Amino acid sequence: MIDVKNVYKTFEEQPILCGINCHIRPGERVVIIGPSGSGKSTLLRCMNLMVTPDRGEIYMDGKLISPVDPTLHNGLTRNGKPDRRAIRNYEKDNRLDINLARQDMGMVFQHFNLFNNLTVLENLMLAPVQLKLMTKEEARAKAVELLERIGLADKADVYPSTLSGGQKQRIAIIRALAMNPKVMLFDEPTSALDPEMVGEVLDLMKELADDGMTMVIVTHEMGFAREIADRVLFVCDGVVKEEAPPEEFFSNPKDPRLVQFLQKVL
Amino acid sequence: MNAWQIFYRQLVELEGYKNILVGLQNTALIAVFGLLIGLVIGCLLAVCKIIPRNGWITKLLSAVTDVYVAVFRGTPMVVQLLLIHYVIFPALGLHIPILTEAILAFGLNSGAYVSEIMRGGILSVDAGQTEAGRALGLNYGQTMLKIVLPQAIKNVVPTLGNEFIALLKETSVVSFITVVDITKSLQNIANSTYEYIIPYIVLALIYLVLVLAVTGIIKLIERRLRASDRR
Numbered sequence: 001m002i003d004v005k006n007v008y009k010t011f012e013e014q015p016i017l018c019g020i021n022c023h024i025r026p027g028e029r030v031v032i033i034g035p036s037g038s039g040k041s042t043l044l045r046c047m048n049l050m051v052t053p054d055r056g057e058i059y060m061d062g063k064l065i066s067p068v069d070p071t072l073h074n075g076l077t078r079n080g081k082p083d084r085r086a087i088r089n090y091e092k093d094n095r096l097d098i099n100l101a102r103q104d105m106g107m108v109f110q111h112f113n114l115f116n117n118l119t120v121l122e123n124l125m126l127a128p129v130q131l132k133l134m135t136k137e138e139a140r141a142k143a144v145e146l147l148e149r150i151g152l153a154d155k156a157d158v159y160p161s162t163l164s165g166g167q168k169q170r171i172a173i174i175r176a177l178a179m180n181p182k183v184m185l186f187d188e189p190t191s192a193l194d195p196e197m198v199g200e201v202l203d204l205m206k207e208l209a210d211d212g213m214t215m216v217i218v219t220h221e222m223g224f225a226r227e228i229a230d231r232v233l234f235v236c237d238g239v240v241k242e243e244a245p246p247e248e249f250f251s252n253p254k255d256p257r258l259v260q261f262l263q264k265v266l
Numbered sequence: 267m268n269a270w271q272i273f274y275r276q277l278v279e280l281e282g283y284k285n286i287l288v289g290l291q292n293t294a295l296i297a298v299f300g301l302l303i304g305l306v307i308g309c310l311l312a313v314c315k316i317i318p319r320n321g322w323i324t325k326l327l328s329a330v331t332d333v334y335v336a337v338f339r340g341t342p343m344v345v346q347l348l349l350i351h352y353v354i355f356p357a358l359g360l361h362i363p364i365l366t367e368a369i370l371a372f373g374l375n376s377g378a379y380v381s382e383i384m385r386g387g388i389l390s391v392d393a394g395q396t397e398a399g400r401a402l403g404l405n406y407g408q409t410m411l412k413i414v415l416p417q418a419i420k421n422v423v424p425t426l427g428n429e430f431i432a433l434l435k436e437t438s439v440v441s442f443i444t445v446v447d448i449t450k451s452l453q454n455i456a457n458s459t460y461e462y463i464i465p466y467i468v469l470a471l472i473y474l475v476l477v478l479a480v481t482g483i484i485k486l487i488e489r490r491l492r493a494s495d496r497r
């Protein structure tokens with residue numbers, strides 16, 4: 001579903017991602033963990049191109065959404081230099097517009113990022129209506145249905161500033177769901193929450209998982225990772241140092257940095 | 267007759283008040299529509315400045331914006347007014363009513379100031395708002411229009427209010443291109459009666475009342491906007 005191919009990213013001369021490869025399969029729950037500053041968010045944000053890789057490519061459902069990296073292909077370079085025409089032809093056949101791709105990729109942020117100038121209902125309706133995926137009535141019906149599902153129907157007409165952190169994050173999640181995405185990306189969805197509100201957000205995420213949603217989750221909640229993940233990735237030093245199903249990942253880690261990391265957090 | 271009686275006679279019996287009302291109307295029209303045009307231009311310029319400069323078009327837009335702002339902020343309003351009325355519009359062969367000309371001139375000028383205000387306003391909106399919009403698949407323009415600009419404008423309402431007050435007072439120079447505004451209408455009374463004290467004090471009081479009224483309206487808008495945060 002999402003293919004990350006040999007991605008490099010440098011911020012202010014600091015290499016953050018150094019040739020990352022990973023593949024997210026449909027219906028899969030992938031949890032990404034790693035030390036602070038190791039590039040987990042950067043990797044996740046590369047997946048929907050909120051961050052553009054310096055090198056490497058991102059594919060969504062087999063279609064290219066990032067710039068072309070000619071070095072990853074045969075026939076897109078000539079004498080070691082990018083071959084403009086070959087690249088254009090390749091793009092013509094394989095390019096998926098990033099805004100279209102993002103319609104299928106919901107993203108949930110650490111700091112919620114609900115639209116402050118809009119009511120809860122308007123937050124949920126804005127994108128589907130603006131992008132002409134639904135009529136106003138359809139979008140409203142969908143929004144109300146989602147609000148009822150999380151038990152916040154009474155908050156439809158309030159502004160985000162009146163909500164608790166947990167409520168904000170749950171609404172941010174259903175705002176993404178209102179687009180009927182194929183995959184959801186979560187960047188530390190519970191890190192900015194008071195401890196008593198973490199549960200309600202994790203419960204909603206578990207519900208999504210039970211419904212079969214494809215999910216990529218960056219989190220520090222190890223218990224949750226173990227419970228929900230089909231696969232756990234350990235990102236460190238700009239690469240995926242280890243990846244395994246959760247039982248093996250947590251009970252039998254191999255990479256020394258992972259062993260060290262798990263000792264610290266568990 | 268004393269000065270009061272002369273003023274009263276000019277105002278009421280000789281129907282000078284009609285001129286004053288026309289002057290007041292012109293002043294208000296120039297200030298209000300000038301600001302509206304300024305807002306539109308200012309928002310466009312601010313976005314041109316803030317848009318990521320990764321292609322030649324966006325670089326050009328940014329450069330054009332810099333020149334625009336430098337020119338309109340670097341020359342006096344009166345000079346701009348004279349240039350537009352006596353040089354630019356004739357050169358373009360445009361024949362439009364002088365009131366419209368005045369509105370355009372003040373709008374163009376105000377746009378330069380508003381653009382700087384809006385740029386600050388846009389930068390004061392949390393980057394997460396843009397990210398959330400883009401992540402949902404909205405394009406840059408939709409995100410700006412529906413999410414960022416409304417919040418930016420709200421953040422700068424007090425500053426925009428000051429700009430409006432400055433603009434309102436600055437309209438007093440439009441008589442340079444023969445528009446009769448509130449200043450000109452009272453100046454006419456003073457000149458035809460040779461009594462200057464009362465007309466000019468009245469003129470000052472009218473501006474003061476206008477500015478106080480505008481200040482009150484801005485306060486009201488601010489309060490309304492803040493209330494909508496906490497519903």
Ligand SMILES: Nc1ncnc2c1ncn2[C@@H]1O[C@H](COP(=O)(O)OP(=O)(O)OP(=O)(O)O)[C@@H](O)[C@H]1O
Nearest residue numbers: 011012016034035036037038039040041042043188
């Ligand atoms: N837009 C940016 N500009 C400059 N530096 C950035 C940018 N985004 C991230 N960085 C830097 O890249 C490094 C990795 O950031 P990233 O957010 O991907 O790490 P992380 O693994 O998510 O860390 P955390 O657990 O703290 O969220 C950090 O040092 C950060 O300062």
Ligand SMILES: [Mg+2]
Nearest residue numbers: 040041042188
């Ligand atoms: Mg992070």
